[in-house]
Amino acid sequence: MSTSQEDRKTLLRLARESVRAAVSKAALPAPPPAEGILGQQRGCFVTLTNRGKLRGCIGTFHPRKPLGEQVIEMGAAAAKDPRFIYYDPVRPAEVDELTVQVSVLSELEPIANPLDIELGVHGIYIVRGPAAGCFLPEVAAETGWSKEKFLSQCCAGKAGMAADAWNDPETTVYTFTSEKFSD
Numbered sequence: 001m002s003t004s005q006e007d008r009k010t011l012l013r014l015a016r017e018s019v020r021a022a023v024s025k026a027a028l029p030a031p032p033p034a035e036g037i038l039g040q041q042r043g044c045f046v047t048l049t050n051r052g053k054l055r056g057c058i059g060t061f062h063p064r065k066p067l068g069e070q071v072i073e074m075g076a077a078a079a080k081d082p083r084f085i086y087y088d089p090v091r092p093a094e095v096d097e098l099t100v101q102v103s104v105l106s107e108l109e110p111i112a113n114p115l116d117i118e119l120g121v122h123g124i125y126i127v128r129g130p131a132a133g134c135f136l137p138e139v140a141a142e143t144g145w146s147k148e149k150f151l152s153q154c155c156a157g158k159a160g161m162a163a164d165a166w167n168d169p170e171t172t173v174y175t176f177t178s179e180k181f182s183d
Helices: 005-024 067-079 092-097 138-143 147-158
Strands: 044-050 053-060 099-105 123-128 131-135 172-176 178-182
Touching: 005 044, 005 067, 005 092, 005 099, 005 178, 044 067, 053 067, 067 099, 123 147, 131 147, 138 147
Parallel strands: none
Antiparallel strands: 044 053, 044 099, 099 178, 123 131, 123 172
């Protein structure tokens, strides 16, 4: 998986424009032509930070649109991340201060033994019944967690499952890789 510099610039521009539109209650940007990687249905995340502080992060593993359109949708959603929208929403004046990061994801691959993940390389998506949670690959590197802690934190902290649910045969652990870039 490799995104050209031109496509990266386009995706970052679309993400920032969609954030600005969402917080200003303006129309979202027009999607780019659905050509090359921008036309592929790819999972993606848009992450917003301000001086290193998380301000929003929303994505999908199950894209329904070409990547260009999906990034627009995820950028607008990240600007309204439920973790922040009620007590500390992104404001229009803040948009220029944000660092916008786009992560383009590989396809999900179920993994037979969750301890076979490669920290810093694999992201995880853990599903059990209606509960699900994920961590992008960089979370393991940023936190310094062990494989067990990475899996347990995803289960308990993100999916609302028991911390050891990743080790249960009723739980499916998927891995993916991510190509991330920011402005």
